Amino acid sequence: MNSKQASYLLATLLDSYDKKALVADREFFTRLAFHFRDIVQLAYSLYGGRSHLEVWIGRLVDVLYAQHSARPKAARAVDEQRLRDPLWYLSQELVSTMFYVDRFAGDLKGLEQHIDHFCDLGINLVHLMPLLDCPEGANDGGYAVRDYRAVDPRIGTMEQLDSVIDELHKRGILVQLDLVVNHTSDQHQWAVRARGGEQKYRDYFYMYDDRTIPDEFEASMPEVFPESAPGNFTWIPDAERWVMTVFHDYQWDLNYTNPEVFLEMLDVMLFLANRGVDVLRLDAVPYLWKKIGTTGQNLDEAHTILRLFRLCLSVVAPASALMAEAVVQPSEIVRYFGTDDWAGRECEMAYHVSLMVLLWDCIATRSTQLFRRGLAGMPQIPREATWFTYIRCHDDIGLGYADDDIRACGFDPYLHRRFIVDYFTGRYPESRATGAPFMVNPRTGDARISGSAASLLGLEAALDSNDARGVDAAIDRLLLLYSIVCSIGGIPIIYYGDEVGYLNDYSYLDEPDKREDNRWMHRPRIDWNKMARLRDPQTVEGRIYARMQHLLATRKRLAELSALHQAQLLDPANDHVVAYLRYSADHRTLVLANISDVTQIVALSILEECGIEPDVADAISGQPAQLEGDYVVLRPYRFLWLRHSVFGEEQNL
C-alpha cells in the first residue's frame, strides 16, 4: 500500500467518526495521521497475506481511539510534557530500582509506606515487578498472567495501583510495569476457552493435535529451562492438543501470526499505559515470532511487532517508553532499539546484559581483558536509545560471552564458562562466593548462576566466618561494580536489597512452588527491622547504604554521565583496571576502577590523553587521586571519577 492509498484509507476510516470528536481530540488524530502510513506498512509486512486487512486496520484504529478516550487527564498532561522533552529518559538524573511488591512491602498499601525509602536513597524510577492476577502456586514470579486487567488480589486492586502510581508521581518517582507479551498463564481466559474447544482461542496459541509440527519446531529450538521445563511443547489432555510452552509448561506462547492476538495485546498495552506508566518492560521480546527451522528467537517479524507496538503507543500514550527484555547475544540485543527513523523505532531501552555478565567476569578473573573486548565489539546503539545498567536482577546470570572473544583472550570457551560457574558457586578453591548453579544442562554442559550480589561477592562467607577484612573487601567490590553501573552510561538499576547488601535468602526452600527454582534465593523478602540498620554507620547495612546514597547523588550531579554522550572505552595498559571517558561540552570525567584485590598503577599519560590535569578531584571523594611519580595509584577495588571542567569550576553553575 503506498502513501496515497494509506491517506485514502485513513480518510475512509475517519468518515465513520463523529466530526466533533475529530475536533475535540485533535492531538490524537494529528498523531494518528502522522504515524498512519508507517502503521499500515508495518501491518502489511506482517499480515499482508490476509484478506480484508483494511478492516483489521480499521479495528486497530478503533482500539487506539477507545484507549485514547479512556486516557486520564494527568497522563495526557505528561504526554504533552514529554513531547516537548522527548529525550527525557537519557538524563543522568534517573536512577531506578526493581522489586516484587509483596516481597518488598507486603502489598500495594505497604508500598505506600516505603516511598520515603526511595526518596532517601535517591531512586526516582521504580519497576514494580509482575503484579497482575496470576494463579496461586507456580506462576514464575507473576510472569504467568491470568488477567492483564486485574491486580493480583494478594497485592491489591487496580484502584490501589492507580493511587500508588499517583502518589509516586507526586513524589517525583516514575513507574515501570511489566507487560508479559509473549505468553499467558494456562489459566488465562483465552487458554481456558482454547482448552474448552473454542477454535477462535485455539488460534491464539500454537496448538497441534499431534507431534508432527511440534517435532519440526523442536528440531531447531533451544530450551530455556532445560532442568525444570525441558522441551518447548506441553500435552494438554483436556484439549487433546500439544501447545507451545517455551518457558514453563503453564506459560502458553501467544501466536502473533494471528493478527487478532496483536490487537488483543495492543489493547492490553494501552490499558496499562493508561495507568500512567512511564516505562513498560516488554518481557521476553526475542520470542515473539516462531518459525519452523529457526531458533524461534530474534526473527525479523518479532522486530516488526515491536515497531508496530511502538507506533501505536506513540499515537495514544507518547509519554510511555518501552524497555526490551532481551537476554541474547550483544549483536542481537542492540537490534531491539530499532533504528532512528519513526518506522524503525522499537524500544527506547534495554537491559545491558553484556555489561552485566562482563562485570562478573572481571570479578572472577580479576582481569578486564574480556570486558574490554566484549564492550569494544558491541555495535553502536541509536542516539535515542539507552541501556538499563545493572549487576543483578531477579533472573540468573547467564554467561552470554561471545566465544570468539573468549578465545581471543587465550581461553577455551567451555572451560572458561565452567570456571565462572565454579567461581561463583564457591567450588573454585579461592572463591568466597556463595551462589548456586542454575539450569545445568547435562547435554550441553551449560549452566547459569543464581545468588544475590553481596553473596556472590563474598559478603555472606565473610560474615559467616567473622572475617572483618573479607567483609570490607566484599563491600568494596559491591560499590566498585555499582560505580561502573552508575557511570558508564544508561539508567542504573539498584536491585532491591543491594543498597544494604542483602545476602541470599534461603527461605524459598520452604515454599513448595519455589523450591525448584533457585532464582528465589536472590529475590529476598525485605525485613524492615533489618533495613532500619541502614541508619547505623557501624553496621554493614549502614556502611553500604551511605556509600550507595553518595554514589547516586554524585552521579546525578554530573551531566556528562547522561546517556546523550556515549562512553569512550580506554586502554589503561593495565589488565586489572577498567577505564573510560565520559564527556559533555563542558566536562570530562575519566573513570578508573581497579577490579582486583591488589594495588594497581596506571600511567599518568592516560589523563593527559583525555586532557585532564593530574590534580583534578575525584568527584566522589572530593580528593585528588593518589599519585606516585608518573603513576596514579589505585588501591584494591578503588574507583575514581576524575572530573575536569573545560571552562574552570567557577563558571560551572
Ligand code: GLC
Ligand atoms: C523473563 C523474566 C523471567 C521469566 C521469563 C518468562 O525472562 O525476566 O523471570 O522467567 O521472562 O516469563
